[in-house]
Amino acid sequence: MTLKLGFHVSISGGICNSIVNATNIGCTSFQIFSRNPRQWKAKNLEEEEALQFKQGLRQCRIDLDSVAVHMPYLPNLSAPASDMYDKSVSTLTEEIIRCNTLEIPYLVIHLGSHLGKGEKNGISQLVNACQKSIQAYEKIGLSRNKVKLLLENSAGQKNSIGSKIEEIQHILQLLGTSDYGVCLDTCHLFAAGYDLSNEDGIYNFLEHVNNTIGMQNLKLIHLNDSKGDLGSHLDRHYHIGLGKIGELGFKILINDNKIKHIPLIMETPIDSIRGDKENLEFVRRFIK
Ligand SMILES: [Zn+2]
Numbered sequence: 409m410t411l412k413l414g415f416h417v418s419i420s421g422g423i424c425n426s427i428v429n430a431t432n433i434g435c436t437s438f439q440i441f442s443r444n445p446r447q448w449k450a451k452n453l454e455e456e457e458a459l460q461f462k463q464g465l466r467q468c469r470i471d472l473d474s475v476a477v478h479m480p481y482l483p484n485l486s487a488p489a490s491d492m493y494d495k496s497v498s499t500l501t502e503e504i505i506r507c508n509t510l511e512i513p514y515l516v517i518h519l520g521s522h523l524g525k526g527e528k529n530g531i532s533q534l535v536n537a538c539q540k541s542i543q544a545y546e547k548i549g550l551s552r553n554k555v556k557l558l559l560e561n562s563a564g565q566k567n568s569i570g571s572k573i574e575e576i577q578h579i580l581q582l583l584g585t586s587d588y589g590v591c592l593d594t595c596h597l598f599a600a601g602y603d604l605s606n607e608d609g610i611y612n613f614l615e616h617v618n619n620t621i622g623m624q625n626l627k628l629i630h631l632n633d634s635k636g637d638l639g640s641h642l643d644r645h646y647h648i649g650l651g652k653i654g655e656l657g658f659k660i661l662i663n664d665n666k667i668k669h670i671p672l673i674m675e676t677p678i679d680s681i682r683g684d685k686e687n688l689e690f691v692r693r694f695i696k
């Protein structure tokens with residue numbers, strides 16, 4: 409079985425370019441931003457552009473269920489009631505609609521920061537944001553493809569929501585419908601204290617995931633090594649095998665049968681040490 413293995417790729421010059429970028433590197437899965445991730449305002453998605461994208465996707469050899477959109481950086485869905493919170497909810501709604509237009513099945517969301525108001529308040533704001541956005545999306549009557557929101561774990565920076573698997577499980581329970589799934593980032597997991605650098609650590613972790621959120625809810629993995637130490641709460645991605653998780657951890661993880669069907673997306677740096685192609689080659693060499 410071929411692993412679904414790819415990268416977060418650029419949409420620079422138009423959203424269709426992402427498919428070219430992904431296939432040029434040899435991806436069998438990929439992730440994009442649907443717009444500039446550092447701005448609140450997004451250019452409208454032209455119908456022609458969306459059509460071309462969908463056509464391109466059907467023609468390339470990448471499965472539709474291996475493609476994801478990542479939310480832009482500015483929204484904070486756990487923020488206390490404020491203008492910025494309202495803008496965050498609107499952005500989430502827009503992004504769900506854009507995924508629908510592009511027929512992309514997954515939207516990865518960061519769970520945000522409670523900004524000192526406490527975890528309980530943050531989670532209740534987050535749940536409200538997700539429910540409001542899904543309702544707004546359903547009201548428009550777009551039902552061709554049902555977009556799933558994937559809750560991404562955090563590295564556990566100050567005030568952040570979702571660095572513990574149990575917390576994500578709790579949020580899934582509060583949301584309570586099948587509109588949601590989970591995306592786990594290996595760098596964030598390691599930084600949050602889950603040791604993925606050895607066989608025992610990985611075995612225990614996957615057991616834990618299965619006993620809490622359930623393997624069936626794990627829809628995507630962000631495959632990144634960690635520049636920071638175990639439990640450092642640092643969100644600093646590094647080249648696969650060259651960070652603190654290390655070669656052994658990734659060798660064991662990507663060959664584990666429990667996750668073989670899940671798309672793996674790398675968000676690794678591009679620098680003088682390695683580019684995307686080199687990280688992909690490196691990982692491919694591990695696959696048994
Ligand atoms: Zn992310």
Ligand SMILES: [Zn+2]
Pocket residue numbers: 593595596643644645
């Ligand atoms: Zn990260």
